[in-house]
Amino acid sequence: MAGSDDLKRGVELALNGDWEGAHAIAQQSESDPDFCWLHACLHKIEGDPNNSRYWYVKAGRRFEDFSETGDELRALLASLA
Numbered sequence: 001m002a003g004s005d006d007l008k009r010g011v012e013l014a015l016n017g018d019w020e021g022a023h024a025i026a027q028q029s030e031s032d033p034d035f036c037w038l039h040a041c042l043h044k045i046e047g048d049p050n051n052s053r054y055w056y057v058k059a060g061r062r063f064e065d066f067s068e069t070g071d072e073l074r075a076l077l078a079s080l081a
Contacts, residue, residue: 004080010038011077015070019045033059037076045069 010025019042026039040055040063049063056063066072 007032007034007038008077008080010035011073011080014038014042014045015073015077030058033061034076034080037061038073041069041072041076044072 006025006028010022013025014022022038023042026035026042029035030039036055036059040052040059040061043049043052043055044063046052053063066075
């Protein structure tokens, strides 16, 4: 079962440029809004806005809320503290 520590690790991986590692963690829980938020950010980074928007809906968030994914990932990490 995916937990908060896994999610924090996924965000850290994303911030350090490990898209694949972060994506593997994001896929651990497709029903948890925070995991979906990470998933959305990753597809935004990848340049896949349609897939990203899908995950933003599942996360209860909006694609347009952050223009910089680094800022968004840091906001996600801060929300987990």
